Amino acid sequence: MIKNIYTLLLIALWAVATPVSASTPDLLKGANAIVNQEEKVFTVHSLSKGTTHVKRVVTIYNEHGNDHAKLYVHHDKLNKVDFIKGTSFDRNGKKIKNLKNSEIRNVSASSADNEVLDNRIMIAELTHQVYPYKVEFEYQTTSSNMLFYPTWIPLSNSKTSVAKATFQVIMPKGMTLRYRESNLKEKVHQWSTATHDLYSWEVSNLTPVESEPYAPHMLELLPMVRTAPSDFEVQGYKGNMDTWEAYGKWINQLNEGRDVLPEATKAKLQAMVAGIDDPVEKIKKVYQYLQSNTRYVSIQLGLGGWQPFEASFVDSKGYGDCKALTNYTKAMLQAVGIPSIYALVNGGSNERGVLTDFPSSQFNHVILSVPMKQDTLWLECTSQFESAGFSGSFTGDRHALLITPTGGKLVKTQEYTAKDNxxxxxxxxxxxxxxxxxxxxxxxxxxxxxxxxxxxxxxxxxxxxxxxxxxxxxxxxxxxxxxxxxxxxxxxxxxxxxxxxxxxxxxxxxxxxxxxxxxxxxxxxxxxxxxxxxxxxxxxxxxxxxxxxxxxxxxxxxxxxxxxxxxxxxxxxxxxxxxxxxxxxxxxxxxxxxxxxxxxxxxxxxxxxxxxxxxxxxxxxxxxxxxxxx
The missing domain is CATH 2.60.120.1130 (Jelly Rolls)
Structure with a gap:
């Protein structure tokens, strides 16, 4: 049954021989390229597996639109690329070339010396020098990381128009799709078969979104559908994402038993703070020890993208990513009698804020929350020179998800006022x-x-x-x-x-x-x-x-x-x-x-x-x- 549904959704979307100039004046105005047709289909097979299929046709009108002739498909241990196809056509609809598998580059996504990643990118390119020309790409990926469902942004470039784009999600009966729509004229169309629930969105005749000075983040302005699971599984770890509390419980599963320090290290830390009564001074001592004895390395290997290495690993090796270093610092503070809380946050000075009404994996960083009598002290555990308790522009004044023993809890990090800056x-x-x-x-x-x-x-x-x-x-x-x-x-x-x-x-x-x-x-x-x-x-x-x-x-x-x-x-x-x-x-x-x-x-x-x-x-x-x- 699923094969029949899939076939219906992938019925021919375009006529290859159609000249590329067939576009309305409104779509052409101010556009470097026009997405003639795009269809994205996400099929959930189980709690732990899903497939994404994308077909896309774009007409490129000048050199500023050439990015659309390049396809980037990310993959890693949990996300496999099933196939990539591509064809380009000249202004009269005549085929220029078919993409060969040998022309698809497979490169590392790592861009820094301190990254250990299994993330890679497949790059396909069909750039042509005579305008306008058309490119068609089709690809499919299969994921065993069902923590993430797709986000659909049909109009993602400020100088691109969209003639038509569709997004479909196919869910097995008994599994719940959660979604959040933004800036759409037409809401979801939903129907069912005996075995599946189907959800479909469509947009057409979208013209470029022109930003304005001091405008909201572009992600607030674009048409968009975010999707997320209720129940999911990643490498044997099952979880639920209906609430922030439930999501935090899943993170607790990943972290369980990973905050154990060697007894010798505990004794060293306790001797280091002996005679110090002020909790803040104890925290500073431990934080200085962290900065002097560890360094940050981004390690994203399989489930390691979300699960920290054990505290004993960091203690012996002297390095770790944000999760590992935060978990290590939490363990060290616990050794000297200071309780703290592992916290997920969206780090970056220009990152969009967390959608508090849509529990989902919206975070890219981990920091440590240390509750004090009067307020909360936040620790950035990846920096070797940051001040203890300073969040700054990277993690300050935004929502963080505390991973408490009873689950996730959204709170705000420290705000910095005009008088502070x-x-x-x-x-x-x-x-x-x-x-x-x-x-x-x-x-x-x-x-x-x-x-x-x-x-x-x-x-x-x-x-x-x-x-x-x-x-x-x-x-x-x-x-x-x-x-x-x-x-x-x-x-x-x-x-x-x-x-x-x-x-x-x-x-x-x-x-x-x-x-x-x-x-x-x-x-x-x-x-x-x-x-x-x-x-x-x-x-x-x-x-x-x-x-x-x-x-x-x-x-x-x-x-x-x-x-x-x-x-x-x-x-x-x-x-x-x-x-x-x-x-x-x-x-x-x-x-x-x-x-x-x-x-x-x-x-x-x-x-x-x-x-x-x-x-x-x-x-x-x-x-x-x-x-x-x-």
Whole structure:
């Protein structure tokens, strides 16, 4: 019966001889390529096995659409590629070539020296140099990792149109499909046979999705269907995903018995914290031991993508992936009497947030949660230099799934506010009559604002650090005489930076006048355009405060002719203040900018751009001095 259903779903989707130019004007507008037809069929055979079959026809109109002539199919120990087929046609529908098996490359998915993966990629390419041309790909994969069901995103490229695309899921009777639809005009079509339940989605005539400044994550805007199982099995481990609690219970199965440390290591840890009563100090000691004695290696082998190596393995080998190192740290803290919780999180500064209403495997990283009396301390166990308790932009302010003894529990990691992410600068600048200057600059960066400097300190040589400063210091013409960084670790870490600069033509001299823009290093040079009718919500994902205090010593013989008015304005997006004071030859400029994060209705975008324009204009204001006649 399943074979008959499958055959019906794969009835001919296109006519090979159809010229590639047969597309509507709406689909052609702004598109580098058009998906003429795509069909994706996911067939679940059992709790532990499923098959995905994809047929795709794309017309490519210029070189920017050539990515569609390349097919990438991932595979590993638990996901096998059954076959790949491909054919290309010229603009008249005449066949150019058939893809040969010998032309399909099979390469490692590893891109770093510290990765041990069985992930590989099959790459098929049918690129042609005369446009337009058409490519047809067909492939099938079989998976024994039923933790993951497919996500269907028919319109995945901002410069691609879709004439028609369909997605079908075939489930055996008695098994439940869970799904979540987004941005679809037509909902699921569902029907049944005596042996199977079938689900089908279809979209047509989709034009490119054009993003807007400060738009939501693209995955929020695209038509999409996410699917997930209720019951599943991976390499003998059965689980349920109907709730976060149930999913956490499955993770507990994988972790069970893997947190046992050698007795000698326990004794060493206990001796290390002997005499320390403060739990935080104990945690720091253990964390420092972790950083000094282990290193991160990404190990993704079969079930190892989700199951940590034993703590004893990490203890003897000195390396592990995020799961293994987190499990190891949990075991070490337990040895010194500190309970902690293994936690799944979606790591990355630009990752989409977890869909809390759709329990499923949405995580790519593991960290450790250490509950304290007043709050929670989070540990990033893969870093050899991170501060204990600092989540930062990689895992901060997002949902994590605590894997408690009773199952999964969603919580939020630490949020970093504008006050936490501070850049505070004090500079003294001495000008000469030609407008050149020397400057001493001290800047303090805290919270997320310190991360760039932290990475530079740990990853770059002194010469590379100097080059980085030349690239990042926002002064038109300068020489860096000296620099120094001081990193202070803590739950709110900071970097203190000292610079000695020689500045060329900092002020403009014209005749007897000298024009000085007092904002030395923190001017806004661009603002987003007001796009008129806004379609999407406005999302500001970062919050920070910048405070600049710049003290200028003017050359003798110059008197003030003009100074800008003090400014102060506040909006829902942030606030701005600037002030210039004159005391003899000393000019003091103080600028404070606070930008807040938030999500706003589309119609407020114009107001945000207006606010940013006011900041931009304020940053360009000048103080004018005139030389006294002797």
């Amino acid at each position: 501070l850049q505070s600068r004090l500079a003294t600048v001495k000008l000469d009559e030609s407008g050149n200057a020397v400057a001493q600059v001290q800047t303090r960066y805290t919270g997320i604002a310190h991360e760039d400097h932290r990475d530079v300190i740990h990853n770059l040589s002194p010469e590379e650090q100097r080059k980085w400063l030349y690239r990042t210091i926002s002064i038109p013409a300068f020489d860096l005489k000296s620099y120094a960084f001081d990193l202070k670790k803590g739950r709110m870490p900071e970097v203190n930076e000292k610079l000695e600069l020689s500045l060329r033509q900092l002020a403009t001299v014209s005749g007897k006048r000298m024009f000085l823009t007092p904002n030395l290093m923190n001017r806004w040079t661009t603002v987003p355009q007001n796009t008129g009718n806004r379609k999407y919500e406005v999302v500001r994902s970062s919050a920070y405060i910048n405070v600049d205090t710049i003290v200028y010593e003017m050359p003798a013989g110059f008197a003030l002719e003009f100074k800008p008015n003090d400014l102060s304005f506040s909006t829902a997006f942030g606030s701005f203040e600037s002030k210039v004071t004159i005391d003899g030859r000393q000019v003091t400029y103080i600028r404070t900018l606070q930008m807040d994060k938030g999500r706003y209705k589309p119609e407020v975008y114009a107001a945000m751009v207006a606010f940013m324009n006011e900041v931009y204009k304020a940053d360009q204001q000048q103080v004018v001095f005139v030389k006294s006649i002797q």
